[in-house]
Amino acid sequence: MTDTIVPLKRAQAERPAARRKGAEGASLDHLHGLVADDLRAVNGVILDNMQSPVVLISELAAHIVAAGGKRLRPMLTLGAARLCGYTGKRHVDLAACVEFIHTATLLHDDVVDDSALRRGAATANAVWGNKPSVLVGDFLFSRAFQISVADGSLRVLGILADTAATLAEGEVMQLTTSNDTETSEAAYLKVVTAKTAALFAAACRLGAVVAERPAAEEEALRSFGLNLGIAYQLVDDALDYGAREAVLGKSVGDDFRDGKITLPVVLAFRRGDEEERAFWRRTMEEGELEEEDFSRAMALLTRHGTIEDSIERARHYSAMACDALGLFPASDAKDALLAVVEFCTRRAH
């Protein structure tokens, strides 16, 4: 079933050759290669700042770092700084800040969702319980602010503080749309923008800020990150109904079982008849799940083509992300950032 629902091969075949070429190189490798030295430095900053005389903090933080993750957000900061021709060192610390804020959010998110898997490994809260996850999240969040205070720029601090508040608002919004089958696409997008895209936007924007580039470039990178982040989350939510667990390191069907309403369901609810809506209400609103319900859900999503359409929506935001970089002249860094967009929308492969 997973093969039928993410028909990216077809989409690829329909594209012009030039874009297909870019698509074939769609991975993080280009950006990774470009910022490899900086990324090593970021990992050093992360490791240094995870240390605490309180052993449990270092242990739990090491567990998260060992689980790894792609370091996508800090790489965006490094790539954006490179795109802006920045030659200093501030981007390294700020990339670490971005990753710390992200990690703190993950820790608190795992408590909230009670998810059993994260990045293919047991979540911290499954191993240590909810308590340390909340508190170590707070610790990492505080560390992010300590690092950015040491960086010494009130503008940067303002961006990070605003972003953190937006993230929290997004997470709370998500709680209120959870289990609500009448969630609109607009409400869904608002949640996605706040809880995911805002940090992507900040990560990219900081590259222009440290390079002291004009406002238009800062805004371009913010917009690039924002649209990339929306596309990323849209694909993520589509994959929750279609990717192999081993590939994604994430359980398929989690969102369905958690009653977390995402775009595939938002669209299917609107496109469905009354009997189908009753099904979505029973399963996702009232949480009365039976054995065959996930198969039925998949059948409905497939019939209405809503997983495919969610990916299609992601392509729209991807296109906006790419165009946002238009005012930057061609460069290795620009190519690498554009490849990230392709990667984010094509990671189902």
Place this chain on the structure above:
Amino acid sequence: MTDTIVPLKRAQAERPAARRKGAEGASLDHLHGLVADDLRAVNGVILDNMQSPVVLISELAAHIVAAGGKRLRPMLTLGAARLCGYTGKRHVDLAACVEFIHTATLLHDDVVDDSALRRGAATANAVWGNKPSVLVGDFLFSRAFQISVADGSLRVLGILADTAATLAEGEVMQLTTSNDTETSEAAYLKVVTAKTAALFAAACRLGAVVAERPAAEEEALRSFGLNLGIAYQLVDDALDYGAREAVLGKSVGDDFRDGKITLPVVLAFRRGDEEERAFWRRTMEEGELEEEDFSRAMALLTRHGTIEDSIERARHYSAMACDALGLFPASDAKDALLAVVEFCTRRAH
């Protein structure tokens, strides 16, 4: 029983008349009267910054604000600023920051402890569940940083970020000493200093920082707050084994039932015989609680005089707090701050 364990009347009778006079005025009223206008302004800042387009955030935040609390920490910032002769407006915003950080910690602490009561009202997590408590805590924490970024001082931001990291470390440390009957008095004090006293210290220190007073005065106020905070927590932990619920707005015996090892038990474990230690291990380490166990615990604490001695230890830190203010000339603000120390150690009455 509660009357026997906090024998402050005797202590009072033994004190010289001058100090007794101070003790009789031991309340927050003096400080409250002195900073009333500023405190109203702080409440305004708090109300403004609790607002969010996300309704659940405003609702939950309003619940916490309605529950009220003494606003002790922000009053300390206001009082310290007054003591330093500060005539500007920055102390108002920073006092609100301090209260937001405190409230965020409370929200996360309630999730952690699963306490049923806080300030005599149902805790936020009992009403809304753990999820919103974690996320609204994150929101308030971010707001604190937004406000302090707007204040515009990197020194202040550094103090707040460092304090937030210390608070988180203290909370995690507390988890690791919880249920450990062999916790030493030193380890207990370390937890108390980090999770409670550090924020008192920052609250007071900020008064000197905004007034741009010399380092010695800043250090004096930091030390005043730190020792006051330790005394405050010591009394709080003693009261958990002895105050009437209606008076304190907190369930008696919570710490015992949660297996949270505090000084009365630390001392009783060390002073007890093997049979007593087996009792503490069974109840607080293994959590095997029977009907009569709390009465037995109270009897052991009373026999070894450890509640009384915890209060006695609090007096030691109170004395240090008072002496820390020695270099400030006599003033209304100084008297008011000294009355807070008396209030904190005498609130069992």
